[in-house]
Amino acid sequence: MQITSKLPEVGTTIFTTMSKMALDYKAINLGQGFPDFNTDERLQGLVSKAMADGLNQYPAMAGVPALREVIHQKVKTLYGRSYDVDTEITVTSGATQAIMAAVLASVGTGDEVLVLEPCYDCYLPAIRLAGARAITIPMVSPTEANPLFSIDWNRVKASITAKTRLLIINSPHNPTGAILKTTDLEALEQLVQNTNIMILSDEVYEHIIFDSAPHLSLASSPVLADRTFVISSFGKTTHTTGWKIGYCCAPKNMTTELRKVHQFMVFTVPSVLQYGLAAYTADASTYLILPDFYQRKRDHLAAGLSKTRFKTLPSPGTFFMLADYSDISDESEADFSIWLTQHHGVTVIPVSAFYENPTAPSSNHHIVRFCFAKKDTTLDQAIERLTKI
Numbered sequence: 001m002q003i004t005s006k007l008p009e010v011g012t013t014i015f016t017t018m019s020k021m022a023l024d025y026k027a028i029n030l031g032q033g034f035p036d037f038n039t040d041e042r043l044q045g046l047v048s049k050a051m052a053d054g055l056n057q058y059p060a061m062a063g064v065p066a067l068r069e070v071i072h073q074k075v076k077t078l079y080g081r082s083y084d085v086d087t088e089i090t091v092t093s094g095a096t097q098a099i100m101a102a103v104l105a106s107v108g109t110g111d112e113v114l115v116l117e118p119c120y121d122c123y124l125p126a127i128r129l130a131g132a133r134a135i136t137i138p139m140v141s142p143t144e145a146n147p148l149f150s151i152d153w154n155r156v157k158a159s160i161t162a163k164t165r166l167l168i169i170n171s172p173h174n175p176t177g178a179i180l181k182t183t184d185l186e187a188l189e190q191l192v193q194n195t196n197i198m199i200l201s202d203e204v205y206e207h208i209i210f211d212s213a214p215h216l217s218l219a220s221s222p223v224l225a226d227r228t229f230v231i232s233s234f235g236k237t238t239h240t241t242g243w244k245i246g247y248c249c250a251p252k253n254m255t256t257e258l259r260k261v262h263q264f265m266v267f268t269v270p271s272v273l274q275y276g277l278a279a280y281t282a283d284a285s286t287y288l289i290l291p292d293f294y295q296r297k298r299d300h301l302a303a304g305l306s307k308t309r310f311k312t313l314p315s316p317g318t319f320f321m322l323a324d325y326s327d328i329s330d331e332s333e334a335d336f337s338i339w340l341t342q343h344h345g346v347t348v349i350p351v352s353a354f355y356e357n358p359t360a361p362s363s364n365h366h367i368v369r370f371c372f373a374k375k376d377t378t379l380d381q382a383i384e385r386l387t388k389i
């Protein structure tokens with residue numbers, strides 16, 4: 001039967017494509033972002049216990065109350081905003097489903113959504129499925145003097161029209177590692193005041209931030225929090241990307257609409273994982289240790305890459321690091337990533353894949369993304385291979 005595609009330009013995601021290529025060529029996979037080490041045994045035990053205790057039936061649509069309570073406490077302690085457990089916190093099937101539900105609930109035909117590029121891959125399809133139009137705004141590319149991607153707020157301002165309904169922000173930022181600074185938050189506050197623009201703030205890497213920098217959640221700004229879906233994920237925080245448990249905190253009226261979509265997308269998400277995560281995450285040390293844990297891995301990879309012909313860019317947050325390969329090749333990022341897997345057995349992700357038009361020259365900066373959520377032995381093996389190039 002003929003089917004008219006709603007997403008004609010979408011194929012298999014770059015993460016799946018590169019992971020398959022890594023398997024095919026027996027390459028070390030520093031591409032797709034997932035840890036190659038196991039989650040804490042204590043968390044495994046808590047989930048098993050929930051299962052043995054018979055907590056196996058439908059939990060509440062918005063999420064297990066104990067988990068929403070833990071999220072409430074964490075967000076209040078770290079960012080100062082007290083989201084109501086009953087009406088403002090929703091547990092979702094990963095951040096991906098929270099993003100889809102938030103976009104479907106908040107925009108539609110005729111609306112424009114501002115997205116900063118490079119951006120995570122699920123934003124643009126969500127906007128299209130909602131019938132809205134994505135307006136992409138390039139981030140300022142890195143230079144020798146300023147080696148981080150950054151946001152030009154004047155450019156964002158110039159892109160606002162009477163149709164702008166939503167702005168999507170991501171910090172710490174995948175794939176660039178950039179983080180929002182106080183000046184960014186202030187610029188954002190000024191930008192949206194006296195508008196009816198909502199914000200979707202993707203904060204899945206909130207606990208993976210380095211060099212003692214604070215994570216500036218949009219929940220920490222009363223002006224912004226009043227119009228923002230703050231979205232996070234336990235996948236990154238507990239080394240369980242396959243469990244797909246995330247959440248969204250948003251003001252009551254926005255949460256009401258989000259839940260109307262959520263309840264018919266999934267209704268609710270696996271009970272035992274929620275009970276396990278609630279008991280585990282009640283202990284704040286489980287996430288407060290993450291900056292040190294991942295900073296050591298970041299520095300390990302950076303030290304290793306300094307012995308190769310890659311030039312690393314700073315990574316203030318996330319478990320990703322960008323590296324410039326222009327001393328090795330002038331191929332496009334996609335071609336270089338394939339070549340690296342096939343000929344040197346190390347898989348990375350082309351940053352151009354995070355642009356609406358990956359083949360455009362303006363989307364190619366001779367930069368690829370390495371994931372360092374890996375055992376030290378995995379990083380060492382990859383570095384050994386890369387040193388030979």
Ligand code: PMP
Binds near residue numbers: 094120174204241244
């Ligand atoms: N946003 C960003 C920036 C991500 O990197 C990811 C996944 N790695 C997600 C959202 C999706 O998170 P989840 O796996 O919880 O759906």
Ligand code: GLN
Binds near residue numbers: 016032034
């Ligand atoms: N977020 C992960 C990354 O950026 C991938 C998630 C996925 O494969 N969908 O690598």
